[in-house]
Amino acid sequence: MNQTSDLCAYCKSLPSSSGFKLITKEGEKLFCCQGCLSIYQMLNNDNTQASNDNLSMTKQIANWYLRMTSFFSR
Numbered sequence: 168m169n170q171t172s173d174l175c176a177y178c179k180s181l182p183s184s185s186g187f188k189l190i191t192k193e194g195e196k197l198f199c200c201q202g203c204l205s206i207y208q209m210l211n212n213d214n215t216q217a218s219n220d221n222l223s224m225t226k227q228i229a230n231w232y233l234r235m236t237s238f239f240s241r
Contacts, residue, residue, distance in 0.1 A: 177203035205229060 176196035187198035198204040
């Protein structure tokens with residue numbers, strides 16, 4: 168059985184082998200995909216120590232998500 172720390176820090180699924188990781192004040196967190204990592208960062212921005220590249224990618228994904236949700240909610 169998997170420990171909670173072995174699961175995605177956001178959705179609690181099994182993490183992928185692609186290495187979606189984030190260093191936080193509590194230590195390293197694992198994620199199953201870039202989407203979960205990005206949402207976690209948006210919700211816990213003050214708790215993460217992301218690099219500028221990672222933060223830039225998060226902002227791009229957040230903007231894409233907002234565009235898609237507004238498009239499909241018409």
